[in-house]
Amino acid sequence: MPVVHPDLPYAKNALEPHISSRTFEFHHGKHHKAYVDNANKMLEGSELAGKSLEEIIQAAAKDPAKKGLFNNAAQAWNHAFFWKCMKPGGGGPASGKIADKIKADFGSYEKFVEAFKNAGATLFGSGWAWLVLKGGKLEIVQGANAETPVAQGLKPLLVVDVWEHAYYLDYQNRRPDFLQAFLDHLINWDFVNANLG
Numbered sequence: 001m002p003v004v005h006p007d008l009p010y011a012k013n014a015l016e017p018h019i020s021s022r023t024f025e026f027h028h029g030k031h032h033k034a035y036v037d038n039a040n041k042m043l044e045g046s047e048l049a050g051k052s053l054e055e056i057i058q059a060a061a062k063d064p065a066k067k068g069l070f071n072n073a074a075q076a077w078n079h080a081f082f083w084k085c086m087k088p089g090g091g092g093p094a095s096g097k098i099a100d101k102i103k104a105d106f107g108s109y110e111k112f113v114e115a116f117k118n119a120g121a122t123l124f125g126s127g128w129a130w131l132v133l134k135g136g137k138l139e140i141v142q143g144a145n146a147e148t149p150v151a152q153g154l155k156p157l158l159v160v161d162v163w164e165h166a167y168y169l170d171y172q173n174r175r176p177d178f179l180q181a182f183l184d185h186l187i188n189w190d191f192v193n194a195n196l197g
Contacts, residue, residue, distance in 0.1 A: 002043060003053055003076050005036040006083070014088045018181040023169045031165050032079040039072040053077050054150050061151035074146040078128060082161050087188040091181075096193040098157070105138040113183055115140050120162045120179045129179075131158040133196070157195045158187065 008028055012021040039056075043049045048056050048069075057077060060070035093109050094102050106112040119140045120129035128143040133155040141154070149156040160166075160182050167178035 002049065002051060002056060003036050003039040003073060005033050005076075006080050008083055010086075010088055015086060015186060018170075018185045019086075019167075020170050023167070026169065027161075027165055028079070028083065032076065035072045035075040035079065039069060039076050042069045042072065057148060057150045070151070071146040074148045074151065077150055078143075078146065078148050078159065079161070081156060082128075082159050084191050085158050085160070085188055086182070086186040087190075089185075090189070091183055091185040091187045094187075094192070095189050098189060098192050098196050101138055101196065112138075112140075116160075117176065117179045117183065120160050121176045123162055126163040129160050129162060130154075130156055131192070132156055155195070158192045 008024065012024040012028075015024075043056065048059055051059070053073060053076065056073045057070065060066035060073060093099065094112075099109070102109055102112045106115065116129060116131065119142050123129060123142045123144065125144060127145055127147065130141045130143055130149055132139050132141055132149050138157075139154075141149070143149075160179060162175060162179075167175060171178045171181075
């Protein structure tokens with residue numbers, strides 16, 4: 001099967017109290033798994049069945065008839081990437097090469113935080129707030145629903161999921177509080193630096 005449902009890179013309770021094990025039971029165990037299962041069903045017997053997940057997303061993004069496949073494949077990819085963007089004891093000011101790049105491209109870590117939080121908080125409906133590399137510069141972009149940099153020729157470095165299922169059990173309608181917890185306590189800057197290359 002080209003689309004896999006990866007294990008979490010930490011225990012379900014490892015990010016408590018910021019994200020509960022109950023949220024992971026639903027978010028990873030049910031939502032993410034459903035995207036994987038749906039994508040694999042749609043791929044059975046198709047010309048894309050032997051391709052990588054990235055190739056499937058890029059091909060499906062160009063074909064309106066494959067919108068359902070795009071949505072499920074992109075969501076499978078986005079979620080697998082999101083889990084790696086977090087770690088126990090993470091968050092706080094950036095470290096390593098990304099810290100210098102943030103200062104160069106945003107002016108300061110504080111300005112990055114403000115812009116990233118704003119992107120996540122103001123996205124109407126469901127989707128993602130991404131930190132990407134575009135033409136050698138850092139940019140923050142919003143992605144509605146299943147939108148992904150994989151389909152847009154951008155290099156993803158960091159993402160936060162702002163679909164309600166990502167935070168509602170723990171934060172209810174307080175999306176800005178979830179974003180603050182993500183920034184202060186969860187970001188895996190080692191993973192971001194590895195993506196920066």
